[in-house]
Amino acid sequence: xxxxxxxxxxNPKKFIATTDRVLPxxxxxxxxxxxTGLVWGFFFxxxxxxxxxxxKIIYLHVPAALMAINAxxxxxxxxLVWIVRRHHVSALAARAAAPVGMVMTxxxxxxxxxxxxxxxxxxxxWDPRLTSFLVLFLFYLGYIxxxxxxxxxxxxADLTSILCLVGSVFALLSRYAVNFWNQGxxxxxxxxxxxxxxxxxxxxxxxxxxxxxxxxxxxxxxxxRTRTExxxxxxxxxxxxxxxxx
Amino acid sequence: MIPELGxxxxxxxxxxxxxxxxxxxxxxxxxxxxxRVKTALEEIEKRRKSxx
Amino acid sequence: MIALLTRDMRxxxxxxxxxxxxxxxxxxxxxxxxxGVGPQGAxxxxxxxxxxxxxxxxxxxxxxxxxxxxDWEDGSLDxxxxxxxxxxxxxxxxxxxxxxxxxxxxxxxxxxxxxxxNLPAPGFGWLLVSLALGTPALSVIGTFGAAxxxxxxxxxxxxxxxxxxxxxxxxxxxxxVARRGAEGYDVTTPLALLAGITCGTIALLPFASxxxxxxxxx
Numbered sequence: 001x002x003x004x005x006x007x008x009x010x011n012p013k014k015f016i017a018t019t020d021r022v023l024p025x026x027x028x029x030x031x032x033x034x035x036t037g038l039v040w041g042f043f044f045x046x047x048x049x050x051x052x053x054x055x056k057i058i059y060l061h062v063p064a065a066l067m068a069i070n071a072x073x074x075x076x077x078x079x080l081v082w083i084v085r086r087h088h089v090s091a092l093a094a095r096a097a098a099p100v101g102m103v104m105t106x107x108x109x110x111x112x113x114x115x116x117x118x119x120x121x122x123x124x125x126w127d128p129r130l131t132s133f134l135v136l137f138l139f140y141l142g143y144i145x146x147x148x149x150x151x152x153x154x155x156x157a158d159l160t161s162i163l164c165l166v167g168s169v170f171a172l173l174s175r176y177a178v179n180f181w182n183q184g185x186x187x188x189x190x191x192x193x194x195x196x197x198x199x200x201x202x203x204x205x206x207x208x209x210x211x212x213x214x215x216x217x218x219x220x221x222x223x224x225r226t227r228t229e230x231x232x233x234x235x236x237x238x239x240x241x242x243x244x245x246x
Numbered sequence: 247m248i249p250e251l252g253x254x255x256x257x258x259x260x261x262x263x264x265x266x267x268x269x270x271x272x273x274x275x276x277x278x279x280x281x282r283v284k285t286a287l288e289e290i291e292k293r294r295k296s297x298x
Numbered sequence: 299m300i301a302l303l304t305r306d307m308r309x310x311x312x313x314x315x316x317x318x319x320x321x322x323x324x325x326x327x328x329x330x331x332x333x334g335v336g337p338q339g340a341x342x343x344x345x346x347x348x349x350x351x352x353x354x355x356x357x358x359x360x361x362x363x364x365x366x367x368x369d370w371e372d373g374s375l376d377x378x379x380x381x382x383x384x385x386x387x388x389x390x391x392x393x394x395x396x397x398x399x400x401x402x403x404x405x406x407x408x409x410x411x412x413x414x415x416n417l418p419a420p421g422f423g424w425l426l427v428s429l430a431l432g433t434p435a436l437s438v439i440g441t442f443g444a445a446x447x448x449x450x451x452x453x454x455x456x457x458x459x460x461x462x463x464x465x466x467x468x469x470x471x472x473x474x475v476a477r478r479g480a481e482g483y484d485v486t487t488p489l490a491l492l493a494g495i496t497c498g499t500i501a502l503l504p505f506a507s508x509x510x511x512x513x514x515x516x
Contacts, residue, residue, distance in 0.1 A: 042262070053254040060265045103272045107265045114261045118254055138463040142456075146446065149456055158513045159446055163460065166442065166506050170464045173495070177467040180488070181474065217269070221276055228280040235287045238294065 012230045015089050019223050026223065030216035037063075037210030045202055057115045059207055063214035064107035065129075068136060071101025071218060075143070076168050079161035089230065091157035094164065095147050096225030100218055102140035108133050128182045135174045139167050153233060299383060299391050306395035309368070320357040320400045321407055327353040328411045339416045346415035347425060347476030353411070354404045354429055355436060355469055361400045362440040363457055365392050366448040366511070375448075379515050385508035393434075393441040393504070401433035417480060424479020428492065432472035435496040438503050439464045445510040468495055 041059035048055035075094045082091040112130045117123050124130075146163055150156035251258050331349050332342060369375040378388055408429055409422045417425065443461035447453035474488035 038262075053251040053258050056251075056258050057261045060261055064265065100272060100276075103268050107268050110264045110268075111261045114257050114264070118257050135463055135466055138459075142460040142463060145456055145459055149447075149450055149453075155513060155516070159510060162506055162510055162513075163446060166503070167464070170467065173467040174463070174470075177470040177491075180491070181470045221272060224276050224280050228276070228283050231283045231287045235283065235290060238287075238290045242290070242293075 012089055012234070016227055016230060019227055023220065023223050023227075026216055027220045030213060030220045032213075033209055034213030034217060037206050037208075037213045041203075041206035041210060045206060048203075051119065054115055054118055055203065057111050058203065059210040061108060061111040061115060062207060063211040064104045064111065065133065066211060067214050067218050068101055068104040068108050068133065070215070071097050071104060072136065072139070072164075072168070072171070074222075075101065075164050079164040082157055082161050083165075088157070088233070089226065091161065092229035092233065093222060093226045094161065095157075096229050097218075097222045098140055098144050098147070100221045100225070102137065102144065104214070104218070105133055105137045105140060109137065126182060128179045131178045131182065132175050135178065136171060139171055143167065153236070299387055302378075302383070302388065302391045303395055306392065307399055310364075310395065310399040320361050321403050323360060324353050324357040324404055324407060325411065327356060328414055331415065343416040343418055343480075346412060346417040347421055347480050348473045349415060350408050350412055350417070350425060351429070351432075351469060351473040351476060354401070354408060354433065355465060357404055358401055358433065358436045358440060359458055359461060359465075361396070362444045362461065363447070363454055365396050365441055365444040367444075370448050375511075376515060379512070385512055386504045389441055389445065389507040389511060390438075390500075390504045393438045393507075396441065397434050397437040401437055405429040405433055420482055421476060421480025424485060425476045428472045428475035428479070428489070431475075431489070431492050431496055432468050435468045435492075435499045436465060438499045438507075439468070442503050442507045442510065445507045445514065448511070448514050468492065471495065 038059055042056055045056070047053050075097050078090045078094040078097070081087060082094070109130065112127075112133070113124055116125055116127070116130070143160060143163060146160050147156055150159060328349065331345075335341060335345070366375060369378065379385065381388075405426065408425055409417075412422055412425060440461055443457050443464070446460060447457045450456065471488040471492040475485045475492060478485045478488065
């Protein structure tokens with residue numbers, strides 16, 4: 001498949017036409033996978049011998065945390081595409097993805113705290129992973145706030161894409177700084193939820209399904225929101241033209 | 247059918263509750279905004295047609 | 299470029315330039331902390347390095363919008379943009395001016411305020427070093443934030459929201475140097491990382507700030 005053909009979809013009209021056909025499928029697949037994964041995980045898996053029933057939170061926490069990061073990565077890529085090729089759909093897709101990524105971060109934080117309470121005895125612990133997600137949440141807030149604050153569409157797209165770039169570097173820096181900050185004080189005491197260590201198959205398969213469900217949910221929502229942004233942008237342009245002709 | 251959650255019932259159920267609620271909120275907000283903008287755009291397009 | 303630097307510094311020191319405000323804010327914050335956490339010397343001693351770093355950081359933050367605001371309002375920023383100086387040079391000079399007029403006084407005041415918070419004796423030196431090394435990064439990062447929000451009404455709060463997360467790595471390593479120094483531990487790692495951040499931001503961020511300013515001046 002000719003990769004150049006991909007740029008065709010950067011055309012707003014083509015994007016809407018294509019997503020008209022694709023969106024229902026994505027949305028239904030997302031719902032199917034999400035329900036399957038969560039039902040399977042909640043009802044049909046055993047308890048962990050160390051963590052008891054709280055292991056069931058993994059089917060929410062891990063996929064949400066994964067998508068929180070992936071959403072930002074997607075925003076980074078689309079911001080770069082805007083900077084280099086000036087495709088409006090790309091900039092609007094970044095804008096569309098931010099609130100979804102923010103919600104994923106919130107879910108990761110909330111489930112992390114709720115999982116941590118019975119495990120660690122406190123509602124919040126400054127565990128490096130949770131703390132990094134808290135910082136990521138602040139990055140999302142700032143990015144969204146900047147879009148909202150600027151009137152001119154192209155200026156907003158330019159400024160927010162640079163913020164996303166710079167923010168990504170600092171987010172990465174913060175990740176290392178936070179790891180250093182916590183581990184530096186409590187050598188060895190690992191409070192982080194070690195999910196990657198030998199997750200048994202019986203937990204792993206429903207987790208995979210849940211991760212797929214969350215991923216498709218993200219895609220579906222971004223498609224919906226990007227279409228909305230495209231339409232809103234066209235609406236603003238037409239309104240401005242109307243006002244000039246009046 | 248509901249599994250034995252024991253002493254962790256609170257943590258597990260509220261996790262599912264909060265997560266599903268947040269997902270519902272973002273889905274609903276996205277769909278609602280989409281519908282609103284779509285209708286508003288259609289109105290403007292109609293008005294334009296009546297000019298040309 | 300030197301002319302720009304001296305101009306900015308003169309403007310800052312003149313009445314209405316807000317020169318002493320950062321210092322006053324720093325002092326007030328430090329005085330307020332014991333009211334918030336209680337007067338026990340041992341406790342204050344423990345948190346002193348962090349509080350002093352935080353106070354300096356916040357005082358820095360509050361003066362950031364001043365970097366471009368006045369020039370934006372009276373049109374000098376447009377003039378500067380057409381000058382033969384590269385924009386990267388202009389933003390670097392602005393950041394330097396901010397550091398000299400706002401951050402440097404904070405760095406020098408910090409040990410004095412450390413006395414109020416019962417800072418342990420070995421901490422004074424390391425506090426100075428960490429702040430001296432870290433505040434340039436705060437100025438450069440702050441200049442980036444100020445460039446993003448220049449010309450926005452009510453830009454101040456948005457500026458804080460954008461800049462504070464960017465300050466996290468500098469704060470973590472800077473406060474870590476001050477804290478380890480105060481407790482007598484080895485400071486090499488955080489010190490090196492802090493220096494790395496400062497050098498990296500000074501070298502690279504002006505390009506982003508210049509791009510942002512050019513966009514805003516369109």
